[in-house]
Amino acid sequence: MRGRRLWLFGALIAAVAIGAWALLERVRAQPSASPETVTIRRGTLRITLSAAGKIRPRAQAVLNFATPGTVAEIFVREGETVRKGQPLARLDTSDLELAVRQAEIAYLTQQVVYSQTVQGPKPEELAAARAAVRSAQAALQALEKGPDPLDLEMARLNYEIAKNALWQAQLTRDKTAGSPLSAPVDLDLANARVGQAELQAEVARLQYEKLRAGARPEQLEAARAQLAQAQANLARLQPDALTVERMRLQLEQARLQLEQARRQLEQATLTAPFDGTVIALNIEVGQAVGAGVPGGAIVLADLSDLHLDLTVDEVDVVRLKEGMSVEITLDAMPGRTFRGHIESIAPAAIESGGAATYRVRVILDERDPALRVGMSATVEIEVERRENVLLVPNAAVRRDRETGRAFVNRVVGDRVEEVEIRLGAQGETESEVVEGLREGDVVALGEIGPSAAFRFFRFGR
Structure with a gap:
């Protein structure tokens, strides 16, 4: 059993070795793709900021x-x-011109009223008004006092005389009617005299009764109203301070209405x-x-000076100063560059979504008839310039995301080696090398091809 395991292990090692040899042979068989390289040199590093904006006029007014x-x-x-x-x-100002004319007449009328109020009445007008007050007062007092005893006695005596005259007329009529010598016409005349005497007696009686009864309530009320009217007329002729102030305010109101009408007429012309x-x-x-x-209705713009308003974040705005020169390129004019300068930097930030940005105004120093308000533009601002420094293309630099360390692939003969470098100032396309490279060193750009990786595996270290 143990021998069998050793045999299997040996077969596995042999298979791995054969696979590795085949892989290396396949890599060797591929054409040698040399990486694109660049030589480290000394030069000038321009550090710039870019921002986009639209061309605006110095002033613009939307008129209505x-x-x-x-x-x-x-x-x-x-x-x-x-x-x-x-x-x-x-x-069309026809109605507005009419309104102005009406306001002018109203103002002139109020001027006359105010002038008359301040100057006061003429002496004869004042005397007549005072006499009217005295007359009304006397009439009211006479009604309130009642009839004079002498007038009342005279009215009674007139009534007695009228009755006596009636009796005399009646006696003469009766005598005429009883005389056989009287003609019909004489009797008619006597009856007429009796009727006239009766009428005169009745009038005398009514006058006596009226005088004895005194003034009626409606008479007293009418007399009081007449006195109040006379006093009001006199007061108007002798205005107090309150009346004068009221007239002055009415005059001022008329003046303001005239001014408003004139302004509306002026505003009818843009x-x-x-x-x-x-x-x-x-x-x-x-x-x-x-x-x-x-x-x-009409939009007017001052095109004597064109500008762009840029939005710059707080990290970059501290590197800007008023008066700095800028280069401006337009989307509508590729290949052309216009000069400009920073006119102002906003002292306060614009807060948006937790980010602070500042408005920077750039003035175009060059003019061209082809420039139009609203064109999109990109502004490049040089914030720093370093002379005679080692430069490395940013495309050749690889950064470690965790540590932030920077590396390049340096090419030495047919060898590629990874070298750590320390960067100084960084521009958009190139950066300053402080440590890790020397002038004349060659570094690779972009990714390293398979052949180069093989050479590094074979000759590196």
């Missing part, structure tokens, strides 16, 4: 009419350059808030517009 109306005139075309304060478009170029025209003559047109 403040009030609804119908577009009457458009004074500009899209792409036209305009000056600050230049009219761009106007609404004017340029700054020198610029019309980059969008979204209205037509005859179009009814509201207080806001989607996208703006």
Whole structure:
């Protein structure tokens, strides 16, 4: 049994050896694929930051009419350059002009009222108003006091006289009726005199009764109302401080209404808030517009200076300074580079999802008619430059994920050996070698092919 096991173990070892020999022969039979290499050299290392943005104008305004109306005139075309304060478009202003005229009349009227209130009445107007008050007061007092005794006695005596006259007329009629010498006409005349005497007696009686009864409640109320009216007229002619202040406030209200009407008339015309170029025209003559047109009735931009607003994280922003030069490339113009500089760096961060970023504004120093607002651009900013340092391509460097150590495959003759290096400053395509390599060393790029791996297995170590 033991011999059989030894035999099986020996057969297994032989099979492994034969397989390894076949594998090595197959590797040798493959064409020798030399790895791509690069020679370590000294040079200048540019450390840059890249950020993307869109070209924006120095200033941009979306202009809309403040009030609804119908577009009457458009004074500009899209792409036209305009000056600050230049009219761009106007609404139909017929109703607005009428509103201004009405407000002007109301304001002038209120000015007259206020002026009359402050200046006070003329002397003759004041005297007449005071006389009216005195007259009304006397009339009310007379009614409240009741009839004068002398007037009452005179009314009674007039009534007695009227009764006596009636008796005399009746006596004369009776005598005429009893005389055979009286004609019918004489009797008619006597009866008429009796009727007239009766009427006069009744009038005298009523006047006496009325005077003796005194003033009725409605008479007293009417007299009091007449006195109040006379006093109010006098007060209006002699305004107090409160009245003057009320008139002043009414005048100020009329002035504000006039100012508002004029402003609405002015706002019916769109004017340029700054020198610029019309980059969008979204209205037509005859179009009814509201207080806001989607996208703006007219969009104006100041194209004298173009800029980009970049978003830079907090780790990189500390490496930037105002005034730094930048290189700008545009997606729409491949192969061309424009110069620019950093104008400003935001002092406060923008918090988003726990990350802090800062806005950096870059100004284009070069202009080209082909540049358009809204074009996508990439900005490259050189933050550091190191002269005469050993450079290794980043493609040749392998990092250990756990330890962070850096390695390269150095090629020595037909041998490839893994070498640990220490890096200094790191750029986008190359990095500075501080230790581990010398000028003139050759390192492999990318993965090592099978033949190279075989040579390393055979000759390395």
